[in-house]
Amino acid sequence: MLLNLNEKIIFLTSSLINNSILLPFQLHFMQRAFVIGLIAALLAGIVGSFLMLQRLTLLSDAISHSVLPGLAIAFSFGIPLIFGALIASIASVIIINWIRTESRLKEDTAIGIVFASFFGLGILLISVIQKENKVDLNHFLFGNILGITSEDLQNTSIILAIILLFFISCYRQLKCYTFDPIMAQTIGLRINVLQSAFLILVALTIIVSMKAIGVILVLALLVTPGATGLLLGKSLEYVILMSSIIGVSCSFSGMLLSYIFNIPPGPTIVLITSLIFFVIFLFVNKKESLADSN
Numbered sequence: 001m002l003l004n005l006n007e008k009i010i011f012l013t014s015s016l017i018n019n020s021i022l023l024p025f026q027l028h029f030m031q032r033a034f035v036i037g038l039i040a041a042l043l044a045g046i047v048g049s050f051l052m053l054q055r056l057t058l059l060s061d062a063i064s065h066s067v068l069p070g071l072a073i074a075f076s077f078g079i080p081l082i083f084g085a086l087i088a089s090i091a092s093v094i095i096i097n098w099i100r101t102e103s104r105l106k107e108d109t110a111i112g113i114v115f116a117s118f119f120g121l122g123i124l125l126i127s128v129i130q131k132e133n134k135v136d137l138n139h140f141l142f143g144n145i146l147g148i149t150s151e152d153l154q155n156t157s158i159i160l161a162i163i164l165l166f167f168i169s170c171y172r173q174l175k176c177y178t179f180d181p182i183m184a185q186t187i188g189l190r191i192n193v194l195q196s197a198f199l200i201l202v203a204l205t206i207i208v209s210m211k212a213i214g215v216i217l218v219l220a221l222l223v224t225p226g227a228t229g230l231l232l233g234k235s236l237e238y239v240i241l242m243s244s245i246i247g248v249s250c251s252f253s254g255m256l257l258s259y260i261f262n263i264p265p266g267p268t269i270v271l272i273t274s275l276i277f278f279v280i281f282l283f284v285n286k287k288e289s290l291a292d293s294n
Contacts, residue, residue, distance in 0.1 A: 032148040034255055039160050040209040041221065041251035045244035046167060048226030049206045049236070050198065053178050057223055058108060059096070062115035064201070064206045064218045066092035066124020072129055082155050082207055089203035091117055091233030093196075103143070143214035143266040145255075152211060161206045166201055174198065175236055196198070221247065224273040230278075231284050246276060 051060050067085035074084025075258050085171045092114050099110035167174070177184040177194055202222075229243030254269030 025248045029148070030255075030259065032150070032153050033265070034252070035153060036145060036148050036156055036208070037212050037251040037255050037265070038248050040158050040205075040212045041225070041247035041269075042244050043160065043163055043205045044209055044221045045225045045229070045247035046240055047163070047202055048177055048222045048224075048247075049229055049240045050174065051202065051222060052230055053225040053236070056202075056222070057219070058111050059093075059199075060202055060206070060222055061219045062096065062111045062118075063092055063203055064210070064215055064222075065115050066118035067120070067203070067206065067210065068116055068215060069125055070122075072122055072125035076125075076129060080155070082159075085207045086200075086203055088118065089206065090200065093199050093203075141208065143212050143217070145212045145213045145265050148211060155190065156208050156211070159208055163201050163204060166197065170194070170197075178236075213269060217266050217270050220270040220273065224270070224277050226249070228273070228277045228280055231280050250276065266279045 047251070051057060067088050070084035070086070070088025070091075071081050072084075073088075074081045096110045096114050099105060099113065100107050103110075173184070173189050173194060174186070177189060177191055181191060184194075205222070206218055209221050213221055225243040225247035226239070228246050229241075231241040232242045233239035250272040251269050254272050255265050257263070257272075258265035258268045
């Protein structure tokens with residue numbers, strides 16, 4: 001009897017593992033979803049670390065919501081969504097800088113105006129398109145990682161290569177600009193070009209992440225792993241490493257849990273990253289982190 005009971009337990013355990021844990025890796029759409037999620041989390045960990053240190057969180061939020069009009073227009077004309085999103089995000093940054101430099105308004109005010117204007121326009125355009133083409137607005141707002149295509153995977157791989165190449169080739173310059181912009185300008189670095197290139201990479205990261213968790217939640221994936229890394233690390237390299245590890249781990253576990261319990265993957269990933277942040281926030285000496293020294 002005891003032997004039969006043990007055999008049943010082993011059988012049930014193996015069945016649970018095969019059906020709940022191993023099966024997702026055998027499904028093609030889940031394989032693509034895992035790859036996109038891991039790439040988005042990796043890029044968000046790297047880019048988010050610099051965003052936090054440069055205090056550009058609000059600007060990244062504006063960029064993430066400004067891609068909506070570009071997505072809608074690109075969809076209407078049948079061109080790749082990535083190009084529409086990139087053009088819209090670059091346009092939002094240009095308009096923010098134009099308002100800031102040509103008026104007495106501060107940057108946060110300009111960001112708020114552009115953020116609301118672009119987001120409202122995007123919702124309006126998508127609502128019109130939705131009536132004619134039966135497009136699900138929720139896919140834009142909250143992501144559709146399970147609907148990732150091979151073309152999406154190819155475009156994401158290209159973006160990953162571009163961003164990694166930039167950080168490998170310009171890491172020292174970007175680090176100098178992040179911690180001491182005046183010194184960077186003194187030694188001859190073209191900080192305007194460097195900042196513009198970095199903001200374009202932020203836009204590309206947002207576009208990749210948007211596929212996974214949507215426009216509404218993309219800021220959480222950009223900020224939360226980076227903020228957690230700042231609590232843990234005293235050097236930029238360690239912060240980037242920890243942010244990337246946390247982001248990738250949360251993305252993987254969030255995807256797995258969403259499949260097992262049949263819940264939305266985007267919010268699941270965000271909630272796991274937030275939970276890890278608060279746990280580390282409660283138990284780590286925050287006064288000794290890189291965030292405090294910066």
